[in-house]
Amino acid sequence: MLVIDYVFSMDTAAVQYILGIPKIGLFFWYIPLLSGLILSVWLVRFLSFESPLVERMGWFMSPQEVEPHFVLTETQRMEEVFRLEIPEYTRFEEAIQNPWFYVRHRAVCTERNKKTLFWLRRLLNKPFSSYSEREKFILLNVRNLYDMAHKHTLEKKNGS
Numbered sequence: 731m732l733v734i735d736y737v738f739s740m741d742t743a744a745v746q747y748i749l750g751i752p753k754i755g756l757f758f759w760y761i762p763l764l765s766g767l768i769l770s771v772w773l774v775r776f777l778s779f780e781s782p783l784v785e786r787m788g789w790f791m792s793p794q795e796v797e798p799h800f801v802l803t804e805t806q807r808m809e810e811v812f813r814l815e816i817p818e819y820t821r822f823e824e825a826i827q828n829p830w831f832y833v834r835h836r837a838v839c840t841e842r843n844k845k846t847l848f849w850l851r852r853l854l855n856k857p858f859s860s861y862s863e864r865e866k867f868i869l870l871n872v873r874n875l876y877d878m879a880h881k882h883t884l885e886k887k888n889g890s
Contacts, residue, residue, distance in 0.1 A: 822866050823858050827883045832876075839873035846874040854882055 746752060751759060777790065788796060812834055825831050849868055853861070853875065861869070869875050 822861070822870075825870065826858065826876075826879050827887070832880050835870070836873065836876060839871055839876050841874065842872045843874065845872055849875055850878065854878060 746756070749756070749759075777784070784790065794802075812830060825835065845868070849865075849872065853865060853869055869879055
């Protein structure tokens with residue numbers, strides 16, 4: 731109502747004379763402007779709801795929602811392969827030896843160069859079964875130690 735009052739306050743006799751429109755005609759002149767201002771709130775509110783019909787028709791969707799990007803689909807496919815290859819529960823020895831688990835887990839390991847030398851002497855000469863929970867945690871979280879343990883088990887496996 732405030733907009734309508736503002737618009738019609740400018741409706742003077744001079745404006746009517748210049749436009750050649752009576753007062754009621756000026757109302758119809760402003761209908762596109764006023765309807766956009768008034769109905770935009772309700773239109774946005776209505777269209778913000780999730781609707782199966784709107785989704786099926788593909789309205790208001792970004793190109794990524796219609797057709798996912800190649801990198802995203804490849805990542806999802808590779809994750810499915812990893813999930814099939816790597817069991818949900820993995821023993822510690824399998825986590826060190828399994829190449830699929832090694833590649834996937836190495837990405838979350840951190841570089842700790844100061845810890846590497848200290849723990850390297852303690853861990854690599856011991857059998858995996860004698861590791862404490864703390865030692866297992868450190869080995870799986872320090873990238874250099876994890877790399878060396880994986881290489882060490884591969885060398886043992888290949889008999890080198």
